[in-house]
Amino acid sequence: MSERQPLLQLQEQIEQEHGRTIARPDLRTSPDNGLVDVQSDNSLDSLEKQSKNDYRPSEHRTNEHPTSNLDTLVHLLKGNIGTGILAMPDAFKNAGLYIGLVGTLIMGAICTHCMHMLVNCSHELCMRLQVPALSFPEVAAASLDTGPIALRRYSRAATKTITTFLCVTQFGFCCVYFLFVALNVQEVVSHYFVKLDVRIYLMILLIPMILINMVRNLKFITPMSLFASILTVTGLGITFYYMLDNLPHVDTVTHMGSWSTLPLYFGTAIYAFEGIGVVLPLENNMANPQDFGGTTGVLNTGMVTVASAYTAVGFFGYLKYGDKVEGSVTLNLPPDEILSQVVRLAMAVAIFFSYTLQFYVPVNIIEPTVRDHFETERGKDLAANGLRIMMVTFTFVLAACIPNLGPIISLVGAVSSSIVALIAPPIIEMITFWPVGYGRYNWMLWKDIAILIFGLLGFVFGTYTSVAQILNPPVNI
Known part of the structure:
Protein backbone atom coordinates (compact mmCIF):
# COMPACT_ATOMS: atom_id res chain seq x y z
CA MET A 1 0.00 0.00 0.00
CA SER A 2 1.32 3.44 -0.92
CA GLU A 3 2.55 5.75 1.84
CA ARG A 4 1.20 8.88 0.22
CA GLN A 5 -1.55 10.93 1.84
CA PRO A 6 -4.94 9.88 0.44
CA LEU A 7 -7.05 12.54 -1.20
CA LEU A 8 -9.83 12.33 1.36
CA GLN A 9 -7.29 12.86 4.14
CA LEU A 10 -5.96 15.89 2.28
CA GLN A 11 -9.49 17.30 2.10
CA GLU A 12 -10.00 16.75 5.83
CA GLN A 13 -6.69 18.47 6.60
CA ILE A 14 -7.60 21.48 4.46
CA GLU A 15 -11.07 21.84 5.96
CA GLN A 16 -9.59 21.73 9.47
CA GLU A 17 -7.20 24.54 8.57
CA HIS A 18 -10.08 26.64 7.27
CA GLY A 19 -12.27 25.89 10.26
CA ARG A 20 -15.32 24.52 8.46
CA THR A 21 -16.81 21.32 7.11
CA ILE A 22 -16.89 21.33 3.33
CA ALA A 23 -19.49 19.60 1.24
CA ARG A 24 -18.28 16.97 -1.17
CA PRO A 25 -19.79 14.12 -3.16
CA ASP A 26 -19.92 10.51 -1.99
CA LEU A 27 -16.35 9.32 -2.48
CA ARG A 28 -14.33 6.29 -1.59
CA THR A 29 -10.69 5.32 -2.03
CA SER A 30 -9.89 2.79 -4.73
CA PRO A 31 -7.34 -0.05 -4.28
CA ASP A 32 -4.68 2.06 -5.97
CA ASN A 33 -5.42 4.95 -3.58
CA GLY A 34 -7.11 6.90 -6.32
CA LEU A 35 -10.36 8.80 -5.85
CA VAL A 36 -13.52 7.13 -7.11
CA ASP A 37 -17.06 8.45 -7.34
CA VAL A 38 -19.32 5.62 -6.23
CA GLN A 39 -21.96 6.74 -8.70
CA SER A 40 -19.69 6.79 -11.75
CA ASP A 41 -16.72 4.97 -13.17
CA ASN A 42 -15.43 8.12 -14.82
CA SER A 43 -14.61 9.63 -11.44
CA LEU A 44 -12.53 12.66 -12.37
CA ASP A 45 -14.85 13.85 -15.13
CA SER A 46 -17.91 13.39 -12.93
CA LEU A 47 -16.34 15.09 -9.94
CA GLU A 48 -15.03 17.96 -12.05
CA LYS A 49 -18.41 18.63 -13.67
CA GLN A 50 -20.22 18.50 -10.34
CA SER A 51 -17.64 20.78 -8.72
CA LYS A 52 -17.72 23.37 -11.46
CA ASN A 53 -21.50 23.47 -11.45
CA ASP A 54 -22.08 23.55 -7.70
CA TYR A 55 -18.98 24.90 -5.97
CA ARG A 56 -17.33 28.32 -5.99
CA PRO A 57 -14.25 28.31 -3.71
CA SER A 58 -14.23 32.05 -2.98
CA GLU A 59 -17.78 31.89 -1.62
CA HIS A 60 -16.71 29.45 1.10
CA ARG A 61 -13.72 31.38 2.45
CA THR A 62 -13.98 32.79 5.97
CA ASN A 63 -11.21 35.37 6.33
CA GLU A 64 -11.33 37.27 9.60
CA HIS A 65 -9.53 40.27 8.12
CA PRO A 66 -9.86 40.14 4.30
CA THR A 67 -7.73 42.51 2.26
CA SER A 68 -9.03 44.97 -0.32
CA ASN A 69 -7.78 45.18 -3.91
CA LEU A 70 -5.55 48.10 -2.94
CA ASP A 71 -4.18 46.22 0.07
CA THR A 72 -3.39 43.25 -2.16
CA LEU A 73 -1.75 45.43 -4.81
CA VAL A 74 0.44 47.09 -2.18
CA HIS A 75 1.47 43.70 -0.79
CA LEU A 76 2.13 42.37 -4.30
CA LEU A 77 4.34 45.32 -5.17
CA LYS A 78 6.27 45.03 -1.92
CA GLY A 79 6.53 41.25 -2.36
CA ASN A 80 8.29 41.82 -5.69
CA ILE A 81 9.99 45.21 -5.37
CA GLY A 82 12.72 44.80 -2.80
CA THR A 83 16.45 44.41 -2.93
CA GLY A 84 16.11 42.73 -6.32
CA ILE A 85 15.27 45.96 -8.15
CA LEU A 86 18.41 47.63 -6.81
CA ALA A 87 20.47 44.65 -8.00
CA MET A 88 19.20 44.90 -11.59
CA PRO A 89 22.06 47.17 -12.79
CA ASP A 90 24.45 44.45 -11.58
CA ALA A 91 22.36 41.93 -13.53
CA PHE A 92 22.63 44.10 -16.67
CA LYS A 93 26.40 44.16 -16.16
CA ASN A 94 26.45 40.38 -16.50
CA ALA A 95 24.09 40.32 -19.49
CA GLY A 96 25.05 43.43 -21.42
CA LEU A 97 22.84 46.48 -21.98
CA TYR A 98 20.65 45.18 -24.82
CA ILE A 99 20.46 41.54 -23.73
CA GLY A 100 19.50 42.75 -20.26
CA LEU A 101 16.83 45.04 -21.69
CA VAL A 102 15.12 42.35 -23.78
CA GLY A 103 15.79 39.55 -21.31
CA THR A 104 14.24 41.40 -18.35
CA LEU A 105 11.01 42.04 -20.23
CA ILE A 106 10.84 38.40 -21.33
CA MET A 107 11.65 37.18 -17.82
CA GLY A 108 8.90 39.38 -16.39
CA ALA A 109 6.35 38.00 -18.86
CA ILE A 110 7.32 34.38 -18.12
CA CYS A 111 7.25 34.85 -14.33
CA THR A 112 3.89 36.62 -14.47
CA HIS A 113 2.48 33.82 -16.63
CA CYS A 114 3.75 31.24 -14.12
CA MET A 115 1.94 33.11 -11.35
CA HIS A 116 -1.27 32.95 -13.39
CA MET A 117 -0.66 29.23 -13.95
CA LEU A 118 -0.41 28.62 -10.23
CA VAL A 119 -3.58 30.61 -9.46
CA ASN A 120 -5.52 28.85 -12.24
CA CYS A 121 -4.40 25.44 -11.03
CA SER A 122 -5.43 26.38 -7.51
CA HIS A 123 -8.91 27.36 -8.70
CA GLU A 124 -9.27 24.17 -10.74
CA LEU A 125 -8.20 21.95 -7.86
CA CYS A 126 -10.31 23.83 -5.31
CA MET A 127 -13.39 23.15 -7.45
CA ARG A 128 -12.33 19.58 -8.03
CA LEU A 129 -11.79 18.91 -4.30
CA GLN A 130 -14.51 21.32 -3.15
CA VAL A 131 -12.28 23.20 -0.73
CA PRO A 132 -12.22 27.01 -0.27
CA ALA A 133 -8.50 27.61 -0.72
CA LEU A 134 -5.16 25.86 -1.22
CA SER A 135 -1.61 26.85 -0.40
CA PHE A 136 1.28 26.35 -2.84
CA PRO A 137 2.31 22.96 -1.32
CA GLU A 138 -1.34 21.85 -1.20
CA VAL A 139 -1.76 22.70 -4.88
CA ALA A 140 1.24 20.51 -5.70
CA ALA A 141 -0.16 17.62 -3.62
CA ALA A 142 -3.70 17.95 -4.97
CA SER A 143 -2.49 18.00 -8.59
CA LEU A 144 -0.78 14.65 -8.05
CA ASP A 145 -3.70 13.22 -6.08
CA THR A 146 -6.07 13.89 -8.97
CA GLY A 147 -3.55 13.27 -11.76
CA PRO A 148 -2.11 10.13 -13.36
CA ILE A 149 -2.39 7.06 -11.13
CA ALA A 150 1.33 6.32 -11.43
CA LEU A 151 2.20 9.71 -9.90
CA ARG A 152 -0.22 9.75 -6.99
CA ARG A 153 2.19 8.06 -4.61
CA TYR A 154 4.49 11.09 -4.88
CA SER A 155 2.04 13.71 -3.57
CA ARG A 156 3.53 13.76 -0.07
CA ALA A 157 7.04 14.11 -1.51
CA ALA A 158 5.82 16.97 -3.71
CA THR A 159 4.36 18.74 -0.68
CA LYS A 160 7.62 18.46 1.22
CA THR A 161 9.67 19.54 -1.81
CA ILE A 162 7.62 22.67 -2.52
CA THR A 163 7.46 23.54 1.16
CA THR A 164 11.22 23.15 1.51
CA PHE A 165 12.16 25.25 -1.49
CA LEU A 166 9.49 27.83 -0.73
CA CYS A 167 10.91 28.25 2.76
CA VAL A 168 14.49 28.25 1.44
CA THR A 169 13.56 30.93 -1.09
CA GLN A 170 11.84 33.17 1.42
CA PHE A 171 14.59 32.66 4.01
CA GLY A 172 17.09 33.56 1.30
CA PHE A 173 15.17 36.77 0.66
CA CYS A 174 15.09 37.53 4.38
CA CYS A 175 18.86 37.01 4.66
CA VAL A 176 19.54 39.35 1.74
CA TYR A 177 17.11 41.91 3.20
CA PHE A 178 18.92 41.74 6.54
CA LEU A 179 22.31 42.26 4.89
CA PHE A 180 21.02 45.01 2.59
CA VAL A 181 19.73 47.09 5.51
CA ALA A 182 22.97 46.62 7.45
CA LEU A 183 25.20 47.53 4.47
CA ASN A 184 23.31 50.74 3.67
CA VAL A 185 23.23 51.86 7.29
CA GLN A 186 26.95 51.07 7.51
CA GLU A 187 27.63 53.29 4.48
CA VAL A 188 25.86 56.27 6.04
CA VAL A 189 27.30 55.89 9.54
CA SER A 190 30.85 55.25 8.33
CA HIS A 191 30.77 58.42 6.22
CA TYR A 192 29.73 60.72 9.07
CA PHE A 193 31.00 58.93 12.16
CA VAL A 194 32.99 55.71 12.42
CA LYS A 195 33.30 52.59 10.28
CA LEU A 196 32.18 49.43 12.06
CA ASP A 197 31.94 45.85 10.90
CA VAL A 198 28.65 45.09 9.15
CA THR A 234 10.78 58.08 -3.01
CA GLY A 235 14.15 56.33 -2.90
CA LEU A 236 13.83 55.08 -6.48
CA GLY A 237 12.84 58.55 -7.65
CA ILE A 238 15.97 60.10 -6.14
CA THR A 239 18.08 57.20 -7.42
CA PHE A 240 16.79 57.91 -10.94
CA TYR A 241 17.79 61.55 -10.45
CA TYR A 242 21.38 60.45 -9.91
CA MET A 243 21.33 57.79 -12.62
CA LEU A 244 19.95 60.12 -15.31
CA ASP A 245 22.33 62.99 -14.45
CA ASN A 246 25.04 63.29 -17.14
CA LEU A 247 24.13 59.90 -18.55
CA PRO A 248 26.96 58.54 -20.73
CA HIS A 249 26.54 57.24 -24.28
CA VAL A 250 25.42 53.63 -24.77
CA ASP A 251 28.76 52.83 -26.43
CA THR A 252 30.52 53.21 -23.08
CA VAL A 253 29.09 49.91 -21.78
CA THR A 254 28.96 46.33 -23.05
CA HIS A 255 25.99 45.65 -25.31
CA MET A 256 26.03 41.86 -25.04
CA GLY A 257 27.58 39.98 -22.13
CA SER A 258 29.60 36.79 -22.39
CA TRP A 259 28.14 33.29 -22.05
CA SER A 260 30.12 32.85 -18.83
CA THR A 261 28.29 35.68 -17.03
CA LEU A 262 24.77 35.22 -18.48
CA PRO A 263 23.87 32.64 -15.77
CA LEU A 264 24.62 35.30 -13.13
CA TYR A 265 22.17 37.60 -14.91
CA PHE A 266 19.55 34.86 -14.88
CA GLY A 267 19.98 34.25 -11.15
CA THR A 268 19.69 37.93 -10.24
CA ALA A 269 16.74 38.53 -12.58
CA ILE A 270 14.74 35.53 -11.36
CA TYR A 271 15.52 36.54 -7.78
CA ALA A 272 14.12 39.98 -8.51
CA PHE A 273 10.93 38.67 -10.13
CA GLU A 274 10.31 35.79 -7.75
CA GLY A 275 7.24 36.89 -5.84
CA ILE A 276 5.31 33.72 -6.57
CA GLY A 277 5.51 32.66 -2.93
CA VAL A 278 3.15 35.46 -1.87
CA VAL A 279 0.67 35.08 -4.75
CA LEU A 280 -1.63 32.41 -3.32
CA PRO A 281 -1.60 33.82 0.26
CA LEU A 282 -2.59 37.20 -1.15
CA GLU A 283 -5.30 35.83 -3.46
CA ASN A 284 -6.69 33.56 -0.74
CA ASN A 285 -6.94 36.48 1.69
CA MET A 286 -8.74 38.91 -0.66
CA ALA A 287 -12.25 40.18 -0.04
CA ASN A 288 -12.82 40.03 -3.83
CA PRO A 289 -10.52 37.29 -5.16
CA GLN A 290 -12.19 37.42 -8.58
CA ASP A 291 -10.37 40.74 -9.12
CA PHE A 292 -6.94 39.16 -8.72
CA GLY A 293 -6.60 37.56 -12.17
CA GLY A 294 -7.76 38.77 -15.57
CA THR A 295 -6.17 41.10 -18.08
CA THR A 296 -6.60 44.20 -15.92
CA GLY A 297 -6.61 42.41 -12.57
CA VAL A 298 -4.45 43.05 -9.53
CA LEU A 299 -1.79 40.54 -10.61
CA ASN A 300 -1.20 41.97 -14.10
CA THR A 301 -1.39 45.55 -12.86
CA GLY A 302 1.22 44.88 -10.22
CA MET A 303 3.56 42.81 -12.38
CA VAL A 304 3.53 45.23 -15.34
CA THR A 305 4.53 47.95 -12.90
CA VAL A 306 7.24 45.71 -11.44
CA ALA A 307 8.66 44.69 -14.84
CA SER A 308 8.77 48.30 -16.05
CA ALA A 309 10.55 49.44 -12.91
CA TYR A 310 13.09 46.59 -13.06
CA THR A 311 13.90 47.27 -16.69
CA ALA A 312 14.33 51.01 -16.17
CA VAL A 313 16.52 50.69 -13.07
CA GLY A 314 18.66 47.98 -14.67
CA PHE A 315 19.11 49.82 -17.98
CA PHE A 316 19.92 53.30 -16.66
CA GLY A 317 21.82 52.04 -13.60
CA TYR A 318 24.24 50.00 -15.71
CA LEU A 319 24.51 52.73 -18.33
CA LYS A 320 25.42 55.27 -15.60
CA TYR A 321 27.91 53.26 -13.55
CA GLY A 322 29.08 50.63 -16.02
CA ASP A 323 31.22 47.78 -14.75
CA LYS A 324 31.74 49.59 -11.43
CA VAL A 325 28.11 49.05 -10.43
CA GLU A 326 27.65 47.40 -7.01
CA GLY A 327 25.34 44.58 -5.91
CA SER A 328 22.94 47.34 -4.85
CA VAL A 329 22.97 50.50 -6.95
CA THR A 330 22.41 52.62 -3.81
CA LEU A 331 26.01 51.82 -2.85
CA ASN A 332 27.15 53.65 -6.03
CA LEU A 333 25.49 56.93 -5.10
CA PRO A 334 27.95 59.73 -4.14
CA PRO A 335 28.73 59.43 -0.41
CA ASP A 336 29.41 63.13 0.11
CA GLU A 337 25.87 64.31 -0.69
CA ILE A 338 23.04 64.46 1.84
CA LEU A 339 20.42 63.43 -0.71
CA SER A 340 22.19 60.19 -1.59
CA GLN A 341 22.53 59.35 2.10
CA VAL A 342 18.79 59.96 2.52
CA VAL A 343 18.18 57.45 -0.28
CA ARG A 344 20.29 54.81 1.47
CA LEU A 345 18.42 55.31 4.73
CA ALA A 346 15.01 55.42 3.02
CA MET A 347 15.65 52.19 1.11
CA ALA A 348 17.08 50.57 4.24
CA VAL A 349 13.92 51.40 6.22
CA ALA A 350 11.71 50.26 3.33
CA ILE A 351 13.47 46.90 3.07
CA PHE A 352 13.38 46.58 6.86
CA PHE A 353 9.56 46.76 6.80
CA SER A 354 9.39 44.57 3.67
CA TYR A 355 11.15 41.79 5.55
CA THR A 356 7.88 41.10 7.39
CA LEU A 357 5.97 40.23 4.21
CA GLN A 358 8.69 37.85 3.00
CA PHE A 359 8.86 36.30 6.47
CA TYR A 360 5.07 35.80 6.49
CA VAL A 361 5.24 33.02 3.88
CA PRO A 362 7.54 30.48 5.60
CA VAL A 363 6.27 31.19 9.11
CA ASN A 364 2.69 30.72 7.91
CA ILE A 365 3.70 27.26 6.64
CA ILE A 366 5.68 26.13 9.68
CA GLU A 367 3.77 27.75 12.55
CA PRO A 368 0.57 25.62 12.39
CA THR A 369 2.63 22.43 12.72
CA VAL A 370 4.39 23.76 15.80
CA ARG A 371 1.15 24.95 17.41
CA ASP A 372 -0.42 21.50 16.96
CA HIS A 373 2.06 20.03 19.45
CA PHE A 374 0.52 22.04 22.31
CA GLU A 375 -2.93 21.71 23.85
CA THR A 376 -3.51 25.02 25.66
CA GLU A 377 -3.89 28.32 23.80
CA ARG A 378 -1.16 29.85 25.96
CA GLY A 379 1.20 27.03 25.05
CA LYS A 380 0.39 27.46 21.36
CA ASP A 381 1.08 31.21 21.50
CA LEU A 382 4.36 30.77 23.39
CA ALA A 383 5.50 28.14 20.89
CA ALA A 384 4.56 30.39 17.97
CA ASN A 385 6.45 33.34 19.46
CA GLY A 386 9.48 31.15 20.15
CA LEU A 387 9.40 29.88 16.57
CA ARG A 388 9.35 33.42 15.17
CA ILE A 389 12.28 34.46 17.36
CA MET A 390 14.31 31.44 16.26
CA MET A 391 13.50 31.94 12.57
CA VAL A 392 14.45 35.64 12.57
CA THR A 393 17.65 34.79 14.48
CA PHE A 394 18.41 32.08 11.93
CA THR A 395 18.24 34.58 9.05
CA PHE A 396 20.47 36.91 11.09
CA VAL A 397 23.11 34.18 11.43
CA LEU A 398 22.99 33.39 7.72
CA ALA A 399 23.22 37.08 6.82
CA ALA A 400 26.30 37.43 9.04
CA CYS A 401 27.96 34.64 7.02
CA ILE A 402 27.24 36.18 3.59
CA PRO A 403 30.49 37.47 2.06
CA ASN A 404 29.04 39.55 -0.78
CA LEU A 405 25.59 40.77 -1.75
CA GLY A 406 25.69 40.32 -5.55
CA PRO A 407 26.65 36.63 -5.88
CA ILE A 408 24.38 35.63 -3.00
CA ILE A 409 21.39 37.27 -4.71
CA SER A 410 22.23 35.37 -7.89
CA LEU A 411 22.65 32.09 -5.99
CA VAL A 412 19.32 32.41 -4.16
CA GLY A 413 17.64 33.15 -7.47
CA ALA A 414 19.27 30.31 -9.38
CA VAL A 415 18.81 27.61 -6.74
CA SER A 416 15.47 28.16 -5.06
CA SER A 417 13.68 30.91 -6.98
CA SER A 418 14.00 29.09 -10.31
CA ILE A 419 12.48 25.95 -8.78
CA VAL A 420 9.41 27.57 -7.24
CA ALA A 421 8.92 30.22 -9.95
CA LEU A 422 9.81 28.47 -13.23
CA ILE A 423 10.09 24.71 -12.67
CA ALA A 424 7.23 23.83 -10.29
CA PRO A 425 4.36 25.80 -11.98
CA PRO A 426 4.60 24.11 -15.42
CA ILE A 427 4.91 20.67 -13.81
CA ILE A 428 1.86 21.35 -11.63
CA GLU A 429 -0.14 22.62 -14.62
CA MET A 430 0.72 19.59 -16.76
CA ILE A 431 -0.38 17.22 -14.00
CA THR A 432 -3.47 19.25 -13.03
CA PHE A 433 -4.92 19.32 -16.52
CA TRP A 434 -3.87 15.79 -17.46
CA PRO A 435 -7.40 14.45 -16.80
CA VAL A 436 -9.11 17.11 -18.96
CA GLY A 437 -6.58 17.77 -21.74
CA TYR A 438 -4.17 20.51 -22.79
CA GLY A 439 -6.18 22.30 -25.45
CA ARG A 440 -6.01 22.19 -29.23
CA TYR A 441 -2.76 20.69 -30.52
CA ASN A 442 -1.72 20.30 -26.86
CA TRP A 443 -0.54 23.91 -26.86
CA MET A 444 -0.50 24.05 -23.05
CA LEU A 445 1.75 20.99 -22.86
CA TRP A 446 4.34 22.36 -25.30
CA LYS A 447 4.31 25.74 -23.57
CA ASP A 448 4.88 24.14 -20.17
CA ILE A 449 7.72 21.98 -21.48
CA ALA A 450 9.46 25.05 -22.94
CA ILE A 451 9.19 26.95 -19.63
CA LEU A 452 10.38 23.87 -17.73
CA ILE A 453 13.50 23.50 -19.91
CA PHE A 454 14.23 27.21 -19.55
CA GLY A 455 13.97 26.94 -15.77
CA LEU A 456 16.14 23.82 -15.57
CA LEU A 457 18.90 25.37 -17.69
CA GLY A 458 18.87 28.51 -15.55
CA PHE A 459 18.94 26.43 -12.39
CA VAL A 460 21.96 24.34 -13.44
CA PHE A 461 24.14 27.01 -15.02
CA GLY A 462 23.07 29.78 -12.65
CA THR A 463 23.88 27.73 -9.57
CA TYR A 464 27.27 26.63 -10.92
CA THR A 465 28.33 30.15 -11.92
CA SER A 466 27.11 31.76 -8.68
CA VAL A 467 28.93 29.25 -6.48
CA ALA A 468 32.08 29.65 -8.58
CA GLN A 469 32.01 33.43 -8.14
CA ILE A 470 31.45 33.14 -4.38
CA LEU A 471 34.37 30.74 -4.01
CA ASN A 472 36.63 32.62 -6.45
CA PRO A 473 35.48 36.25 -6.48
CA PRO A 474 36.85 38.64 -9.11
CA VAL A 475 39.53 41.06 -8.00
CA ASN A 476 37.21 44.10 -8.11
CA ILE A 477 34.71 42.60 -5.60
Missing part, protein backbone atom coordinates in the same frame (compact mmCIF):
# COMPACT_ATOMS: atom_id res chain seq x y z
CA ARG A 199 27.95 42.34 11.73
CA ILE A 200 27.63 45.03 14.41
CA TYR A 201 24.77 46.58 12.49
CA LEU A 202 23.20 43.16 11.99
CA MET A 203 23.23 42.64 15.75
CA ILE A 204 21.67 46.07 16.35
CA LEU A 205 18.90 45.24 13.86
CA LEU A 206 18.13 41.84 15.37
CA ILE A 207 15.89 42.97 18.28
CA PRO A 208 13.67 45.38 16.29
CA MET A 209 13.44 42.79 13.49
CA ILE A 210 12.18 40.20 15.98
CA LEU A 211 9.62 42.61 17.46
CA ILE A 212 8.17 43.67 14.11
CA ASN A 213 7.76 40.06 13.01
CA MET A 214 5.52 39.25 15.95
CA VAL A 215 2.66 40.70 13.88
CA ARG A 216 0.65 37.68 12.71
CA ASN A 217 -2.18 39.04 10.57
CA LEU A 218 -1.62 40.05 6.95
CA LYS A 219 -4.17 42.84 7.29
CA PHE A 220 -2.11 44.47 10.03
CA ILE A 221 1.03 44.29 7.89
CA THR A 222 -0.60 46.55 5.27
CA PRO A 223 0.37 49.86 6.96
CA MET A 224 3.99 48.74 7.10
CA SER A 225 3.88 47.68 3.44
CA LEU A 226 2.28 50.99 2.47
CA PHE A 227 4.92 52.97 4.37
CA ALA A 228 7.65 50.84 2.79
CA SER A 229 6.13 51.41 -0.65
CA ILE A 230 6.18 55.19 -0.15
CA LEU A 231 9.81 55.08 0.94
CA THR A 232 10.70 52.79 -1.97
CA VAL A 233 9.06 55.06 -4.54
